[in-house]
Amino acid sequence: MVNVLLVPYSGGIHAKDEPKLLGCTENELGLRKWLESQGHKLTTTDQKDGSKFESLLEDAEIVITTPFHPAYLTRERLLKAKNLKLCVTAGVGSDHVNLDTANELKIGVLEVTGSNVTSVAEHAVMTMLVLVRNFVPAHDQVREGKWDVAAVAKDEYDIEGKVIATVGGGRIGTRILERVKPFNPKELLYFDYQSLSADREKEIGCRRVEKLEDMLGQADIVTINTPFYDSTKGMFNKELISKMKRGAWLINTARGSICVKEDIAAALKSGQLRGYGGDVWFPQPAPANHPWRTMTNKYGAGNAMVPHMSGTSLDAQG
Amino acid sequence: MVNVLLVPYSGGIHAKDEPKLLGCTENELGLRKWLESQGHKLTTTDQKDGSKFESLLEDAEIVITTPFHPAYLTRERLLKAKNLKLCVTAGVGSDHVNLDTANELKIGVLEVTGSNVTSVAEHAVMTMLVLVRNFVPAHDQVREGKWDVAAVAKDEYDIEGKVIATVGGGRIGTRILERVKPFNPKELLYFDYQSLSADREKEIGCRRVEKLEDMLGQADIVTINTPFYDSTKGMFNKELISKMKRGAWLINTARGSICVKEDIAAALKSGQLRGYGGDVWFPQPAPANHPWRTMTNKYGAGNAMVPHMSGTSLDAQG
Numbered sequence: 224m225v226n227v228l229l230v231p232y233s234g235g236i237h238a239k240d241e242p243k244l245l246g247c248t249e250n251e252l253g254l255r256k257w258l259e260s261q262g263h264k265l266t267t268t269d270q271k272d273g274s275k276f277e278s279l280l281e282d283a284e285i286v287i288t289t290p291f292h293p294a295y296l297t298r299e300r301l302l303k304a305k306n307l308k309l310c311v312t313a314g315v316g317s318d319h320v321n322l323d324t325a326n327e328l329k330i331g332v333l334e335v336t337g338s339n340v341t342s343v344a345e346h347a348v349m350t351m352l353v354l355v356r357n358f359v360p361a362h363d364q365v366r367e368g369k370w371d372v373a374a375v376a377k378d379e380y381d382i383e384g385k386v387i388a389t390v391g392g393g394r395i396g397t398r399i400l401e402r403v404k405p406f407n408p409k410e411l412l413y414f415d416y417q418s419l420s421a422d423r424e425k426e427i428g429c430r431r432v433e434k435l436e437d438m439l440g441q442a443d444i445v446t447i448n449t450p451f452y453d454s455t456k457g458m459f460n461k462e463l464i465s466k467m468k469r470g471a472w473l474i475n476t477a478r479g480s481i482c483v484k485e486d487i488a489a490a491l492k493s494g495q496l497r498g499y500g501g502d503v504w505f506p507q508p509a510p511a512n513h514p515w516r517t518m519t520n521k522y523g524a525g526n527a528m529v530p531h532m533s534g535t536s537l538d539a540q541g
Numbered sequence: 542m543v544n545v546l547l548v549p550y551s552g553g554i555h556a557k558d559e560p561k562l563l564g565c566t567e568n569e570l571g572l573r574k575w576l577e578s579q580g581h582k583l584t585t586t587d588q589k590d591g592s593k594f595e596s597l598l599e600d601a602e603i604v605i606t607t608p609f610h611p612a613y614l615t616r617e618r619l620l621k622a623k624n625l626k627l628c629v630t631a632g633v634g635s636d637h638v639n640l641d642t643a644n645e646l647k648i649g650v651l652e653v654t655g656s657n658v659t660s661v662a663e664h665a666v667m668t669m670l671v672l673v674r675n676f677v678p679a680h681d682q683v684r685e686g687k688w689d690v691a692a693v694a695k696d697e698y699d700i701e702g703k704v705i706a707t708v709g710g711g712r713i714g715t716r717i718l719e720r721v722k723p724f725n726p727k728e729l730l731y732f733d734y735q736s737l738s739a740d741r742e743k744e745i746g747c748r749r750v751e752k753l754e755d756m757l758g759q760a761d762i763v764t765i766n767t768p769f770y771d772s773t774k775g776m777f778n779k780e781l782i783s784k785m786k787r788g789a790w791l792i793n794t795a796r797g798s799i800c801v802k803e804d805i806a807a808a809l810k811s812g813q814l815r816g817y818g819g820d821v822w823f824p825q826p827a828p829a830n831h832p833w834r835t836m837t838n839k840y841g842a843g844n845a846m847v848p849h850m851s852g853t854s855l856d857a858q859g
Contacts, residue, residue: 232690232691233691234691234695235689235691235692237689237691237692237694237695238691238695240695240840241695241696244691244694244695246694247691291690291694292690341699341701341725342699345670345674345699345700345701345724346674348670349667349670349671349674349676352663352666352667352670353667353671353676356663356664356667356851356854357850358667358671358845358847359680361820361847361848361850362677362845362846362847364847364848365827365833365834365844365846365847365848366834366835368829368834369848370825370826370827370848371553371555371848372550372609372610372848372849372850372853373550373551373552373553373555373556373562373565374553374555375847375848375850376555376562376564376609376850376853376854376855376858377552377555377556377558377559377562377855378559378855379850379853379854379855380854380855380856381659381660381663381854381856381857382663383659383663383856384856401723402723402724404723405719405720405722405723406663406720407659502679507688508688509683509688511686515683516683516684516686517684522558526683527676527680528680528683529676529679529680529682529683529693530679530682530683530688530689530690530693531690532675532679532690532693532694532697533674535690535694535697536674536694536697536698536699537694537695537696537697537698538698538699538701538702539699540694
């Protein structure tokens with residue numbers, strides 16, 4: 224018998240509304256029946272902090288959590304989890320696990336690589352369009368009974384003719400470039416330590432830029448699609464943002480901590496960034512006072528943040 | 542000397558914020574200097590109703606207005622406009638002019654065909670993504686200090702794998718299909734009286750459906766890209782909407798009156814439509830009590846309406 228601890232988000236009434244919502248406490252990724260038929264024990268909770276969680280963790284041999292509502296498996300917690308053999312991410316990205324400690328303790332870390340790359344790529348393209356076309360304040364006008372086209376048109380652009388760049392040319396970054404190509408961007412750029420093959424570059428119609436700063440200086444729209452490593456933590460800080468083209472849009476659907484939150488908010492306020500959007504935060508859930516909830520540009524716009532949801536669409540769960 | 546009457550939206554403080562906002566009363570489409578140098582007279586107003594406008598119209602030889610804030614040139618008004626020779630639309634679509642009467646009175650009607658097809662196509666794709674990926678309630682959570690992934694994920698889908706259909710296979714309809722193709726839809730369909738060439742169909746990867754009802758019965762996402770004619774007025778009524786696949790999304794960036802507003806709101810409420818969005822209304826500006834401002838699906842979502850702005854981005858004005 225294996226003791227499995229599952230920590231997804233709570234579905235509440237929404238789990239009843241939509242039984243296909245698998246990744247929640249109620250539907251348990253569809254695992255209970257199978258696990259129990261195999262003689263294993265499944266404990267499920269959305270409480271990922273406090274003494275109850277810590278005591279469950281001490282009993283667990285396998286812990287499964289999601290990037291949308293991650294149980295943070297810090298060094299302290301891993302050291303106390305004497306029975307733990309495996310940390311599974313139901314999704315992509317295991318940065319909520321202290322990987323060095325897991326390695327030291329010989330605890331395995333698995334994720335469902337590639338499971339939701341399409342959903343994330345779609346979300347990034349949506350965010351690009353929402354920011355560049357100034358959707359949010361326009362929809363607000365509708366709900367507030369207003370009609371002031373000039374107020375939104377003054378900050379409304381097309382993505383056609385723009386230079387679009389991805390930091391990271393992996394599965395998600397290249398999918399984003401492929402999806403924006405028929406919008407006739409001026410150029411598609413990517414920065415990665417590894418080159419794509421010449422054939423793949425030709426197929427996508429993109430060009431690699433050797434130095435990140437050089438790419439950022441040319442791009443109107445930048446999308447972040449790099450894993451979260453020590454080397455990418457806090458990468459987009461004041462210094463790097465200052466190398467971007469003034470008034471660019473920045474989209475981050477990778478991990479919140481790749482950007483320094485206060486520096487992003489300040490750049491939006493100053494006009495260095497025209498907009499920022501995505502679905503990743505640190506920590507998650509984002510506290511009510513997280514600056515990305517309320518930050519805007521000088522027009523009170525330019526914010527397209529949502530909770531971490533881009534990999535948990537019903538189609539991505541299916 | 543020609544007497545020109547220009548009726549765009551007012552820019553207010555926004556015209557000062559952004560001098561590239563050409564299509565407003567302050568910047569007058571950049572026409573004043575040139576018109577006056579040629580000895581003509583330009584009168585500009587955003588007041589498109591009331592006795593002042595009607596008296597200006599009686600003096601005008603040319604009237605220029607925009608789809609975003611249209612001066613409605615009804616039969617009554619055209620009959621009184623004794624000097625009028627030409628109605629110009631600074632944009633696409635002249636349905637604000639009574640074309641039969643204009644024809645009878647030998648008043649010319651011109652528009653800037655093709656001027657903003659890209660901007661409209663981008664807007665339609667954005668609206669599709671915003672609806673299917675359930676952006677609006679998710680962004681609301683951010684602003685309201687909330688974090689409830691299940692509440693938005695239960696109604697969040699990918700456009701990958703969906704059947705996407707356009708009513709109208711003209712310049713905008715085909716541009717939309719081209720832009721969604723790399724998202725790997727299950728199928729791209731179009732309905733039009735005229736077929737595209739076999740080569741063009743192959744290039745886009747789309748298939749014509751002979752009967753509108755047949756197409757609507759297969760499509761998960763429907764986008765309306767047909768001109769406003771007598772034959773398309775009120776086309777999407779209760780009867781036609783009932784032929785759509787249950788729970789489909791409908792996007793309309795063509796003209797508001799192609800859809801019956803009460804029938805759209807009722808279909809959203811009943812679940813026949815999962816979402817509706819776009820930027821066209823009748824009349825414009827939309828009154829504060831227009832049902833499309835507040836209509837939602839059973840989850841309080843599924844509305845992606847904005848004021849008429851998709852053809853007036855700064856790039857489309859340039």
